[in-house]
């Protein structure tokens with residue numbers, strides 16, 4: 213993932229995702245960031261990139277949630293209990309102060325112990341359905357290659373940050389959820405490859421989140437909004 217900002221910065225994140233790494237006690241996503249001199253191209257430093265990947269991905273979901281969900285934000289549901297789940301729990305709760313959160317037990321214990329001592333009520337759900345019912349905002353952060361979120365479970369007006377990538381980037385949500393949503397992404401260029409399967413079910417990728425932020429595109433009223441975070 214290369215990035216350049218005028219003469220100010222030049223860098224590239226190299227990231228791999230091996231979903232079985234947890235069996236080896238390793239993170240499934242491993243990232244390193246190469247920073248180059250923006251004027252000469254000389255490599256200056258190699259940075260550990262997992263921390264930034266957690267922060268950046270969750271921050272993008274916060275921005276998308278701000279832009280796409282205007283309702284009350286009482287209940288946050290997170291599917292998954294890994295690095296991204298934790299990053300999303302921290303970031304979204306920090307930004308929106310949810311009254312209730314739902315996530316897995318280990319994560320809840322970590323969160324309780326580490327810093328969320330502001331009265332947020334955490335719950336662990338034994339099923340995905342129980343987790344997402346009544347949620348205002350949902351984050352999916354798994355490797356699921358089959359849908360783990362079904363349309364009949366979600367309430368109108370919900371906003372979904374679809375973060376995980378299984379075989380492809382649109383496998384965590386079921387077809388009806390897509391067909392009743394407006395889908396926004398971080399990069400149309402990436403979406404044209406990674407979300408091309410959505411065309412087969414008649415779902416367009418409506419806009420880039422940048423177009424919503426700079427108000428060149430307006431979101432129509434729909435059952436729900438989806439931010440498809442591709443990481444570019």
Ligand SMILES: NC(=O)C1=CN([C@@H]2O[C@H](COP(=O)(O)OP(=O)(O)OC[C@H]3O[C@@H](n4cnc5c(N)ncnc54)[C@H](OP(=O)(O)O)[C@@H]3O)[C@@H](O)[C@H]2O)C=CC1
Nearest residue numbers: 240241292293294295296353354355356376377441442443
């Ligand atoms: N959009 C973006 O910008 C980014 C996307 N990602 C993607 O986000 C996802 C999560 O990454 P990360 O948190 O680092 O990974 P982790 O390995 O830390 O966590 C993955 C979580 O998903 C669960 N999980 C794995 N497979 C399934 C499945 N088939 N059904 C349900 N749950 C499953 C795991 O459960 P268990 O604990 O039981 O194994 C675990 O809780 C990945 O798909 C990754 O590629 C990551 C970084 C950036």
Ligand SMILES: O=C([O-])C1=[NH+]CCC1
Nearest residue numbers: 227229241265442443
């Ligand atoms: O943006 C990112 O770092 C990633 N996107 C998918 C896996 C890792």
